[in-house]
Amino acid sequence: GESVGLHLPTLSVQEGDNSIINCAYSNSASDYFIWYKQESGKGPQFIIDIRSNMDKRQGQRVTVLLNKTVKHLSLQIAATQPGDSAVYFCAEKAGTALIFGKGTTLSVSS
C-alpha cells in the first residue's frame, strides 16, 4: 500500500491498495482528534475520532493511530475504493475550538 512519512498535499493510489494519510498536530493540550472526508462541493463528513487516552481506534475499513510523543496522527484506509477519492482533513480539539490540518487530496484510480 501507499504511505507517506510526512504530510503531503496529494496521495494517489490504485484501487484495492491500502492508503495511509498522515497529519502532524500542534497543540500538546489537544485531547480529541477527528478525521473528516470532504468530497467536492460538499461539507466535511465525519469518518472516525480518537481520544488522547487511546493510541489506536478502528472503524469499518479505517484505522486511526495517535502518537502523542511526536504529535502525529494517521488515517489508514484498507482496500481503497474510487469512492474514497476526496480531501481528508485531520482536526484537533482542546476545548471548544476545532483546528483543521491542511488536508490531503486522495485520488484513487481503477
Place this chain on the structure above:
Amino acid sequence: DTEVTQTPKHLVMGMTNKKSLKCEQHMGHRAMYWYKQKAKKPPELMFVYSYEKLSINESVPSRFSPECPNSSLLNLHLHALQPEDSALYLCASSRAGGLSTDTQYFGPGTRLTVL
C-alpha cells in the same frame, strides 16, 4: 440522524446587498458553529454559539452578523461584503460546545460569490 441542513446551496450577491444564510439541525445539539472555507484550504472557525449564546467570535468583521433564534437554527446575516468574502460557508453542530470530546457534524455549505 446526523444531518445539518443549509440554505441556500448557492448565493450570488453584490457588495451593496443584504442576504442571510440559514442552518438547521434537529439532533438536539446545543452548540452551533459557522466556518469559512476558501478553495483548497481547511475550514476556519468564525463563530460559536453555545446554548443560544455567542461564545466565540474569531475577530470576524462586522459585515458578518450571526444570529441564533433558537437551539435548532443558526443564521448568518451578510451586509456590504467584499469579493474576497467569496467562499464556502459551513455550518456545524455538536452536543454541547464546552466539551472537548464533542464531535462536530457539518452541513453541505453555502457557496457564496460576491460580485
